[in-house]
Amino acid sequence: MGSEEYWNVVTTVGKIQPSQRELSTVPAAVERMDPHRLYNEIVDSRVYTLALRNLLRLPENDRTGNVAVVVQELEKLEEAEAERRGLALPETRRVLETLGEADVHVIKGLALREHYPDPEVRHIGDLDLHVPDWATGLRTATRLRGMGWEWDTDEFPWIKWTDGGSLYGQLTMVLSDGAADGAAHSRVDLHMGPFSVGHSALMPLVGWRKGKILGVPATVPCAESELALIAAHAVNDGLLSMKDINDVQAVLRDNPHVDWASVEELCRAAGASQAMADLAAAVASVYPQTVVPLWRDGMRRPREDGDPYLSIGAESRTHRAERVHRLTLADEQARGREPSVAAELAAEARRYFSADLVPRLGSPGIPGPEAPHRRRDLCWRLLPRSTWARLDTTRPQREPATATPVPAPRTETELADGLHLIRAGTASVLLAGTEVLVPTVWGDVDPASIALAEELASHRGAP
Known part of the structure; x- marks a missing residue:
């Protein structure tokens, strides 16, 4: 059975309030499928809570065979997710209450969740925040660090520069419950400046309104920016997900008079026009009562092979x-x-x-984010001490045990308010408030950079 048949079931069980007639088609279709593959596709589409609720609406005699297998797997996942949400939501609310200032906005998932008739069915992932500049980002990150948040070492913080010289990027932090496995239950993505799409495209983040997130007053995007952000994020994922289809429908349900011309221009700027066309076409198919004019207006430019831009299933x-x-x-x-x-x-x-971008000892090739290397097409990932301090232990035993000497003289360049680049020979280190970070583009880190970072951290009492 092909992907299209699985997708049809996912769009039915993952729909917001499907009719009983729509659900009645599911059991026969599922019996012809691999239930484990169907479960994985439901999870990939981030609609497992909705799917479980909708499958439990089936008559008991229809919840047998493969349907029962899918329900059992979804119930196990829901139990684990309920535990994670129980840890994450109080911390998320605490962050929102602590950062309740005009220059910190809530974007993406948690903002979209409020459009759902029952917000509890919408997948809860990261807490995505937005600030206009580095200074606000550093101030916000410092407050989060003081609340116990740690730098993410799976998706490192990163920075780039626009063509006009403005710094933008993302600071990522996680919070765990102190369990032995150290697994994080919460994550903050702190976006600074425009939203990054693909390798070097950008979507302006403008247009805000007052709202509430988890009962806490917050500043969230206007409907036009919300729609364009859904498409831009889909470009980064490369996937057509039922979660995104539901999000678009939920935004339009609350905002029937959307300025589609502005959505179109925001998507064009971000290279997300084709993704928006795919999403709009899917919304019109899954929710025929929803008016989505965008996809009919020639925005779609199929690839040469004629396939849609967004993939169904893993890319x-x-x-x-x-x-x-x-x-x-x-x-x-x-x-x-x-x-x-x-x-x-x-x-x-x-x-x-x-x-392979995994951090490792080696010659970085690019000395550091100096003037020629501050661009949209160079992503400077910032390795925190928890990462760069571990790299030194990977040196072969035949190397001298003495520390790498730190060369002199040194230069210091202010990249932004509170962000300084320290150079010494081939070494490059960034000082961000009290943080000592080692920059890398391709994953290679010069041992001299680690030595310099160690020295600076010891002098500053850095975390």
Whole structure:
């Protein structure tokens, strides 16, 4: 059985308030499927809570065979997720109450959740916050660090620069419950400036309104920005998910008079027009009563093979790299780049999304985020002490046990308010408030950078 049949079931059981007639078609279809694959596709589409609720609406005699297998797996997941939510939601509310200031906005999942008739059915993932600049981002991150949040070491914080020289990026932090496995139950993605799409495309984050998140007053995006953000995030994932379809429908349910021209322009700026077209077409199919004019207006530009832009099911690493290559090429050409330069940057995007970026000792090649290397197409990941201190233990035993000497003289450059680049020979270290961070693009870290970071951390009493 092909992906389309699985997708049809996912869109039915993952729908907000499907009719009993729609659900009645599910048992016969599921009996012809691999129940474990169906379960995985429901999870990938982030609609497992909805799916469980809807499957439990079936008559008991229809909840047998493969349906029973799927229900059992969903119940196990829901039990684990309920435990995680029990830990995460109080901490999320505490963050929202602590950061209740005008320059900190709540975007994506938690903001979208409030549009649902029953917010509890919407998947709860990360807490996505937005601030306009680095200074506000550093101040916010410092407060979170003081509340016990740790730097994420799976998806490191990172920074880039716009063509006009403005710093943007993302600071990522996690919170665990102190269990032996150290598993995090909560995560904050603190976005600074425009929203990053693909390798080097950007979506402006503008247009805000007052709302409430978990009962706490908050500033959230306007409907037009919410819709464009859903599409831009789908570009980064490369997937057509039922969660996103539900999100679009929920936003439109609360905002029947959307400024679609503005949505179109925001998506165009971010290279998300095709993703928005795919989403809008899916919404019109799953929720026929919802008016979605965008997809009928020629925005869709299919790939040469005629396939939709967003994939149903997991996207391979190779497919993703090729898709980001095309996105980067189109975006750079739209910005007026010379064809040869646009092609070079697109090839670099393909290489980046195909590369092994795990931090390791080695020659970084790029000395640090100095003036020529502060660009949209260079993603400077910032390794916290918990990561760079471990790298030194990977040196072969044949190397001298003495510490790598820190060369002199040193230079210090202010990159932004509270962010300083320290250079000494081949070493590069960033000081961000009390934090000592080692920058890397491709994962390679010069041992001299670690030595310099160790010295600076010991002098500053850094965490």
